[in-house]
Amino acid sequence: MSYLDNILFAILLVIGFGYFFNNIQKIYRNIHLGIDVDRKDNPSARWKNMAKIALGQSKMVRRPVAGILHIIVYLGFVIINIELLEIIIDGLFGTHRIFAFLGTTYNVLIASFEILAVLVILAVVIFWIRRNGIRLKRFWNPEMKGYPKKDANYILYFEVVLMSLFLLMNASDLHLQNVPNGFSHFIKAGWFPVSQFIEPLFNGMPNQTVLILTETFWWLHITGILVFMNYLYFSKHLHILLAFPNTYFADLNPLGQLDNLEAVTKEVKMMMDPNVDPFAAAPAPADVPSKFGASDVQDLNWVQLLNAYTCTECGRCTSSCPANQTGKKLSPRKIMMDTRDRLEEVGKNIDANKGIFVPDNKTLLNDYITAEELWACTSCNACVEECPVNISPLSIIMDMRRYLVMEQSAAPQPLNAMMTNIENNGAPWQYNQQDRLNWKNEN
Amino acid sequence: MSENLIVPTMAEMLAQGKQPEVLFWVGCAGSFDDRAKKITKAFVRILNRANVSFAVLGTEESCTGDPAKRAGNEFLFQMQAMMNIEVLNAYEAKKIVTACPHCFNTLKNEYPELGGHYEVVHHTAFLKSLLDAGRLTIEGGQFKGKRITFHDPCYLGRANKIYEAPRDLIQKLEVELVEMKRSKANGLCCGAGGAQMFKDAEPGNKEVNVLRTEDALEVQPDIIAAGCPFCNTMMTDGVKNKEKEASVKVMDIAELIANAQDL
Numbered sequence: 001m002s003y004l005d006n007i008l009f010a011i012l013l014v015i016g017f018g019y020f021f022n023n024i025q026k027i028y029r030n031i032h033l034g035i036d037v038d039r040k041d042n043p044s045a046r047w048k049n050m051a052k053i054a055l056g057q058s059k060m061v062r063r064p065v066a067g068i069l070h071i072i073v074y075l076g077f078v079i080i081n082i083e084l085l086e087i088i089i090d091g092l093f094g095t096h097r098i099f100a101f102l103g104t105t106y107n108v109l110i111a112s113f114e115i116l117a118v119l120v121i122l123a124v125v126i127f128w129i130r131r132n133g134i135r136l137k138r139f140w141n142p143e144m145k146g147y148p149k150k151d152a153n154y155i156l157y158f159e160v161v162l163m164s165l166f167l168l169m170n171a172s173d174l175h176l177q178n179v180p181n182g183f184s185h186f187i188k189a190g191w192f193p194v195s196q197f198i199e200p201l202f203n204g205m206p207n208q209t210v211l212i213l214t215e216t217f218w219w220l221h222i223t224g225i226l227v228f229m230n231y232l233y234f235s236k237h238l239h240i241l242l243a244f245p246n247t248y249f250a251d252l253n254p255l256g257q258l259d260n261l262e263a264v265t266k267e268v269k270m271m272m273d274p275n276v277d278p279f280a281a282a283p284a285p286a287d288v289p290s291k292f293g294a295s296d297v298q299d300l301n302w303v304q305l306l307n308a309y310t311c312t313e314c315g316r317c318t319s320s321c322p323a324n325q326t327g328k329k330l331s332p333r334k335i336m337m338d339t340r341d342r343l344e345e346v347g348k349n350i351d352a353n354k355g356i357f358v359p360d361n362k363t364l365l366n367d368y369i370t371a372e373e374l375w376a377c378t379s380c381n382a383c384v385e386e387c388p389v390n391i392s393p394l395s396i397i398m399d400m401r402r403y404l405v406m407e408q409s410a411a412p413q414p415l416n417a418m419m420t421n422i423e424n425n426g427a428p429w430q431y432n433q434q435d436r437l438n439w440k441n442e443n
Numbered sequence: 444m445s446e447n448l449i450v451p452t453m454a455e456m457l458a459q460g461k462q463p464e465v466l467f468w469v470g471c472a473g474s475f476d477d478r479a480k481k482i483t484k485a486f487v488r489i490l491n492r493a494n495v496s497f498a499v500l501g502t503e504e505s506c507t508g509d510p511a512k513r514a515g516n517e518f519l520f521q522m523q524a525m526m527n528i529e530v531l532n533a534y535e536a537k538k539i540v541t542a543c544p545h546c547f548n549t550l551k552n553e554y555p556e557l558g559g560h561y562e563v564v565h566h567t568a569f570l571k572s573l574l575d576a577g578r579l580t581i582e583g584g585q586f587k588g589k590r591i592t593f594h595d596p597c598y599l600g601r602a603n604k605i606y607e608a609p610r611d612l613i614q615k616l617e618v619e620l621v622e623m624k625r626s627k628a629n630g631l632c633c634g635a636g637g638a639q640m641f642k643d644a645e646p647g648n649k650e651v652n653v654l655r656t657e658d659a660l661e662v663q664p665d666i667i668a669a670g671c672p673f674c675n676t677m678m679t680d681g682v683k684n685k686e687k688e689a690s691v692k693v694m695d696i697a698e699l700i701a702n703a704q705d706l
Contacts, residue, residue, distance in 0.1 A: 256602025257552035261517045265557065268521040293515065322632040322655075327648030376645040379513050379637030380597040385628055401515030415514045418641035422519060426505030427471040428641055436469070437501040439480040440450045 009091035009222075016226030023233040027309055030347040034302035039249040046248045049390070054247040059388040063316070066130075069123040073159070076120035077240065080113050080166065087222050097173075100189035110190035114170065117163040118194050124156045124163075131156075138315030143334040148313055151235050158231070162224050169217035171198035172210050183207055242310040243389045249303050250390035255381040258398055264292070293402025296363040297343045300399060307391040308339035317383035317393055323376040330376035332383035332393035338368035339396060365400055374400050375412055448487050452501040453534045463498040465569070466536045468550065470543035471506050472672035478679065479672035485701035486542050486566055492706055493579045497540070503530050507549040514638040521557060524549075528559035542566040542697060544598035544671045545636070551603070565599055567609040567670050567696050574615065583617030584703035591618045591699075592664040594655065594678060595630035596671035609670050609696050616703055621662045631655050633677035640673050656681025660691065667693045 039046075052058045057074065061067030089098045099106050131139045131152060139152070174195055176186040192199070202210045232238045239246075294300050317332035318324050324331050342364045350357050365371075377397045384392045404410045411419070418428045426433040456463055467490070472479040490497050508523030531539075539561045541547050551563035564572070573579035591613055599605045606627045613620050625631045634644070634651025644650055656678055659667045667682070669675040672695070679693045694702075 256548040380632035405515035414642040
């Protein structure tokens with residue numbers, strides 16, 4: 001019977017990680033509904049980007065208050081998870097504080113976890129106040145209603161609960177460590193700069209009660225972590241994982257360089273080639289893409305879809321967007337959220353139809369993102385520059401504009417006039433190309 | 444013709460068997476827009492003064508296709524690009540200078556994949572290089588002591604990370620360079636990019652150029668310096684909107700330098 005705990009724990013782990021990996025696979029599949037794009041070149045620059053931006057948080061600190069608070073929570077998350085390793089080993093093998101043999105190193109580690117836990121709670125409280133008390137504008141934009149708003153708060157509550165459980169677990173453990181002549185397997189291990197002040201809470205309780213409490217905290221803590229891990233899939237909090245691949249696969253070209261559509265290059269070359277046989281058979285269908293530009297998520301590339309899953313909905317893009325600041329409908333954050341929502345919808349459709357997407361008479365364009373939003377973009381790259389994890393809402397906007405123009409001829413009328421002018425006169429205005437050097441002789 | 448601008452064309456150069464040091468890509472705004480033509484001429488005066496061997500394409504130049512590409516018309520963009528590349532390659536152009544950040548960005552970043560490989564420099568970077576090489580001297584002249592703020596064009600700044608060359612040039616004018624609260628990588632768009640120049644803005648509560656002009660007026664400048672013909676138009680309109688045209692001028696960096704030297 002003494003192995004019951006260990007077996008239960010093993011089952012819990014298998015369920016927790018199993019469900020998690022199942023969902024990760026779903027994300028992987030959904031991302032690969034996008035078209036292929038090569039982002040494997042120049043690995044050294046890519047690793048550098050990832051180290052600097054995801055690991056080093058270099059873009060977070062552009063806004064110092066949020067940046068520093070975020071670094072605390074991030075460090076807390078990463079470092080406290082070292083503790084997770086001990087919890088898993090203890091849980092599986094029925095040991096207790098298996099790493100205690102490290103002596104002073106162990107003590108220092110536990111002490112630093114405790115301090116970080118308190119800092120995380122503090123940071124989370126400030127985050128909560130910024131979001132719900134001060135009501136920073138970017139957290140109250142129209143797209144932040146309903147689940148996106150609740151999601152942000154859930155994460156904060158979750159972190160407070162997890163950190164509190166960690167400290168309570170240590171405090172009760174410390175209490176049992178201090179029982180004269182020792183209690184059960186509670187060896188003296190760890191320094192507890194924070195939970196020593198919580199420990200008196202257990203004074204006067206029977207040791208057996210404290211033991212049950214310790215174990216309860218331990219179980220709740222690890223269960224909480226597993227639940228939290230599985231919550232990621234449904235949440236904007238997925239960025240804690242995807243920020244890494246997202247910064248690795250981000251576009252390395254200068255921000256002003258829009259991608260080249262090779263399918264168009266082929267056609268234009270053929271059009272301009274004087275030697276081409278005008279009566280030749282049309283090119284093989286395989287050469288011609290089914291669509292120019294993007295009207296739905298499957299027309300976007302996989303990096304754009306990865307972007308959508310990585311988006312943290314922090315709204316820095318939107319708060320720096322000139323169109324948004326002047327009251328226009330465009331919100332780069334909404335572009336990313338819409339893309340993710342539509343991708344999820346397509347994914348569910350595929351799951352429900354045994355692996356095949358059954359057309360649902362909906363598209364990302366129109367049903368989620370309107371042409372008005374797309375045409376408000378000045379392509380200034382402020383959103384791309386701002387994003388702490390190198391997402392490019394602009395690339396999605398551009399691909400959808402391409403669809404509007406090349407597939408639907410649905411550009412605003414003045415733009416059609418501009419394009420006609422370029423075509424006929426080689427300038428966006430109605431001037432004759434032969435007059436191009438007139439300025440030389442004018443006053 | 445009251446002034447003697449020396450503006451050879453590539454065709455004339457070729458006829459004489461010469462290859463200029465640099466091809467000056469004038470751009471559509473620089474060729475046709477009345478305000479931008481002044482920038483073009485100011486830049487040419489500086490090139491003439493510094494004895495830079497340059498040439499323009501003249502009637503052989505055509506739109507780079509930038510506004511078409513940003514409007515989503517990749518076909519039109521690539522047709523323009525390929526025609527221009529054909530002309531540029533025929534003249535064996537190596538180095539191109541332009542006063543338009545949109546032309547600059549497109550020629551530099553988007554032409555290579557279509558077979559156009561050139562060294563492309565923005566006129567501010569080119570003037571800075573002339574200054575560094577001692578081929579050009581800049582003094583304050585009429586601008587000495589004036590308050591100048593520089594509006595970063597998105598396609599020069601964020602898009603291509605050129606922030607220092609224009610500022611270095613402005614500082615040479617012995618002026619007080621004041622920065623707006625949003626500048627460099629945090630700069631705010633003038634509202635013209637992405638083909639917005641050629642259409643009406645979507646409904647909102649303000650025009651982008653007015654917002655940006657407010658940024659500039661906040662630092663109480665005598666002059667708003669620009670490095671892009673479109674920014675120049677947008678900021679000029681913004682200043683008019685705020686009825687400040689009597690006290691605040693919008694000028695391109697090339698104009699500042701040319702005027703300071705009485706060119």
